[in-house]
Amino acid sequence: MEEVLSLSERVFQLWIHAPHVARNAEAGQFLVLRIDEQGERIPLTISAVKGDLVRVIFMTVGKTTGRLSMIPEGGEIRDIVGPLGRPTALQTYGTCAVIGGGVGIAGAPFIARALRGKGNRVIGILGARSAPFLILEDEMRGACDETFVATDDGTKGQKGFAADLLRAVVAREHLDAAWIIGPAIMMKVTSEVTRPLGIRTFVSLNPIMVDGTGMCGSCRVNVGGKTRFACVDGPEFDAHQVDFDGLLTRLRMYVDEEKEAMEHLHHGQCGAGR
Amino acid sequence: MRGVAGCGEGDLEGNFGEAEPGFSPDEAVEEAGRCLACKKPGCVEGCPVSIDIPAFIRAVAGGDFRSAARILKAENMLPAVCGRVCPQEIQCEGVCVLGVKDRPLAIGKIERFVADWERENGVELPPVALPSGKRVAVVGSGPSGLTAAAELARSGHAVTLYESLHEAGGVLTYGIPPFRLPRDVVQAEIGAVLSLGVDLRLNHLVGKSVPIRDLLSYDAVYVATGAGLPFFMGIPGEHLNGVYSANEFLTRVNLMHADRFPEYDTPVRHGCHVAVVGGGNVAMDAARVARRLGARATLIYRRREEEMPARRAEILHAKEEGVEFLTCANPARVLGKDRVEGVECVRMQICGEEQDGRTWFEPVEGSGFVVDADVFIVAIGTSPNPLLPRCLEGLECGRLGNVVVDGEGRTSLPHVFAGGDVATGAATVILSMGAAKTAVKAMNRMLRGEG
Ligand SMILES: Cc1cc2nc3c(=O)[nH]c(=O)nc-3n(C[C@H](O)[C@H](O)[C@H](O)COP(=O)(O)OP(=O)(O)OC[C@H]3O[C@@H](n4cnc5c(N)ncnc54)[C@H](O)[C@@H]3O)c2cc1C
Ligand SMILES: Cc1cc2nc3c(=O)[nH]c(=O)nc-3n(C[C@H](O)[C@H](O)[C@H](O)COP(=O)(O)OP(=O)(O)OC[C@H]3O[C@@H](n4cnc5c(N)ncnc54)[C@H](O)[C@@H]3O)c2cc1C
Ligand code: FES
Numbered sequence: 001m002e003e004v005l006s007l008s009e010r011v012f013q014l015w016i017h018a019p020h021v022a023r024n025a026e027a028g029q030f031l032v033l034r035i036d037e038q039g040e041r042i043p044l045t046i047s048a049v050k051g052d053l054v055r056v057i058f059m060t061v062g063k064t065t066g067r068l069s070m071i072p073e074g075g076e077i078r079d080i081v082g083p084l085g086r087p088t089a090l091q092t093y094g095t096c097a098v099i100g101g102g103v104g105i106a107g108a109p110f111i112a113r114a115l116r117g118k119g120n121r122v123i124g125i126l127g128a129r130s131a132p133f134l135i136l137e138d139e140m141r142g143a144c145d146e147t148f149v150a151t152d153d154g155t156k157g158q159k160g161f162a163a164d165l166l167r168a169v170v171a172r173e174h175l176d177a178a179w180i181i182g183p184a185i186m187m188k189v190t191s192e193v194t195r196p197l198g199i200r201t202f203v204s205l206n207p208i209m210v211d212g213t214g215m216c217g218s219c220r221v222n223v224g225g226k227t228r229f230a231c232v233d234g235p236e237f238d239a240h241q242v243d244f245d246g247l248l249t250r251l252r253m254y255v256d257e258e259k260e261a262m263e264h265l266h267h268g269q270c271g272a273g274r
Numbered sequence: 275m276r277g278v279a280g281c282g283e284g285d286l287e288g289n290f291g292e293a294e295p296g297f298s299p300d301e302a303v304e305e306a307g308r309c310l311a312c313k314k315p316g317c318v319e320g321c322p323v324s325i326d327i328p329a330f331i332r333a334v335a336g337g338d339f340r341s342a343a344r345i346l347k348a349e350n351m352l353p354a355v356c357g358r359v360c361p362q363e364i365q366c367e368g369v370c371v372l373g374v375k376d377r378p379l380a381i382g383k384i385e386r387f388v389a390d391w392e393r394e395n396g397v398e399l400p401p402v403a404l405p406s407g408k409r410v411a412v413v414g415s416g417p418s419g420l421t422a423a424a425e426l427a428r429s430g431h432a433v434t435l436y437e438s439l440h441e442a443g444g445v446l447t448y449g450i451p452p453f454r455l456p457r458d459v460v461q462a463e464i465g466a467v468l469s470l471g472v473d474l475r476l477n478h479l480v481g482k483s484v485p486i487r488d489l490l491s492y493d494a495v496y497v498a499t500g501a502g503l504p505f506f507m508g509i510p511g512e513h514l515n516g517v518y519s520a521n522e523f524l525t526r527v528n529l530m531h532a533d534r535f536p537e538y539d540t541p542v543r544h545g546c547h548v549a550v551v552g553g554g555n556v557a558m559d560a561a562r563v564a565r566r567l568g569a570r571a572t573l574i575y576r577r578r579e580e581e582m583p584a585r586r587a588e589i590l591h592a593k594e595e596g597v598e599f600l601t602c603a604n605p606a607r608v609l610g611k612d613r614v615e616g617v618e619c620v621r622m623q624i625c626g627e628e629q630d631g632r633t634w635f636e637p638v639e640g641s642g643f644v645v646d647a648d649v650f651i652v653a654i655g656t657s658p659n660p661l662l663p664r665c666l667e668g669l670e671c672g673r674l675g676n677v678v679v680d681g682e683g684r685t686s687l688p689h690v691f692a693g694g695d696v697a698t699g700a701a702t703v704i705l706s707m708g709a710a711k712t713a714v715k716a717m718n719r720m721l722r723g724e725g
Contacts, residue, residue: 257541
């Protein structure tokens, strides 16, 4: 662990020393980490690489992400495996939009830069709940030809959702392809904007995973009527073929246990944590 | 109704200690004394790794456990594992002459005794040849990869063993539960392999963390990535919460210790009534784990009990532990809105014989009935994980995704060998080890330039 940075109240950025991951990582891929012997394996998007370092950006939503945010600089993470999943399908499409929502913005600049490297014109669209939760704005502006911002409460950029900005963009000009990365519900709603226009749209799915290597099936999603494993067949899929309702159901599998784990975490720390 | 504390079904809850006791020294000596020392020992031929069984049995009968261990280790680096999980009844013990009139010699239990004795009394390592100057990569640290790594290291090569998970052992670690195969037993045998000089790299998924060009830069490669890709049934409702592949259920408990949640962070749904579909070792293990998480467990199998592919001993253990058997039945649909609420099954009936002599079963129309369940585990088989084979351009694969090899483990790519479940499809520990030994002989000839 080389650097720990808090990007907002609940979003953190870590640079992790992991040569075997960093040297082979491409845009759109993720890693799986386990903090210690008792830890759960959780997947996080690889949001940038620099030499032997990889960057992850995460929101503290539960026990593992909570503990991750408390690892000090110079601290250790026991296991990191990656890069996992298929990289973004890089091609020269023409004009592309890369749309990030919430902590999903983590993966957006890497993809935008890679697409631009292939000669695409890239439009960035960022959506966040509120100004303090907007991350990587400058990086995204640097990676894209044009960047638009929306917040739900209007504290930064346009008031509204990323989907509204996308609607404005497709009304204005022709898009050849779009990437949408964010919470499942945001991906579901936003991909409806491009569906009637027949724009090739990719979403990066985030189902619950265990191994991340295709041997458990925990990450199965229904895409085009077929069962696919997001960790090896994805995480990017054709947005218009994904059964989002099925994904949303499966993401709620362990709500009770997640609450219990958090209670356990807070007890264990005798009030030292957040 | 979730019940992390289980539903209090039975007294097995939380008991992951080894289920079957081993021999005491006296018992081992006495049992070994029953050996008839046949002139033409069928047992050796019955053993896929050709252990000199009469010799090690003779040593045990004479109380010389150290020599017995040495004889075992000459052919098998994982005797404590094999003594516990091999299907001896169709191998060495199946051909034992004593079995004609009485019960066959308990070769497996004697093997287990010797290996356990050695672990407690200091492990002796087999000799290692002088460095050959060759670099060899082994992919996958299951029994096949471990055996290949050990044999290659003993031949003097610099061996790198890649494993994608955070622990070595393959199915021995994430699949077979500790009450059949205690973790310290597996760890000790892996430790012995590593102490031969094998460089183990955990968390390295070959094809992703290790690019193919790096892999092919080794002087030889042995691929032992197993058959870890789980099949689902393809029936309605399989996406529901509470439906697991056996791999996921067992991995959560065996590798991630979900039975000790929330001390360990990984959860698993315990359920009050777990239905498992399948009739192999994997299905038995899943059902027995479910019992230990405090649930009622029902095993659903489409044929009769005598057709179940599981080891006989596992079937008996499962029954003793209160697993209910529902044979001649097949799941048709998982019921529930978000979570599993039941499994709709159909009865199966005998409809004659297949060409290979196996009895053919077909669903009885209109025979639908519901098995009450809140967790449903699918244990109907696995196939080779296509991830690495897909990355290896020019590698010939069979219809089921298995890597095609010749009788000595050679694949269609030069310098690349393969064996174990990735080549055969899901098989057994000992067959995967036998394949590794055969392949290493051919690899050694190639590395010495003998073609
Ligand atoms: C391919 C992929 C990439 C991801 N990238 C990022 C990222 O860059 N930044 C980020 O903040 N989050 C990312 N996630 C989600 C992240 O993995 C979860 O937020 C994290 O696992 C939560 O763990 P927890 O113990 O802190 O929370 P928990 O209390 O365990 O769970 C909180 C929520 O996270 C989800 N979740 C729980 N366990 C898992 C799991 N093992 N795998 C996936 N989701 C789980 C559940 O829906 C749950 O409701 C990604 C997920 C996937 C599949
Ligand atoms: C629950 C269960 C119970 C069983 N019970 C018995 C029994 O009682 N008796 C018996 O004889 N057999 C039993 N078997 C079968 C037996 O375990 C297997 O036949 C045997 O483990 C196969 O060994 P292997 O080395 O070929 O593969 P595996 O044991 O599957 O090991 C493969 C390893 O390769 C790793 N890997 C995969 N891809 C990559 C990659 N690209 N890069 C790096 N690493 C990779 C995997 O993570 C894994 O660790 C059982 C199987 C299961 C699942
Ligand atoms: S996470 Fe296990 S198969 Fe995808």
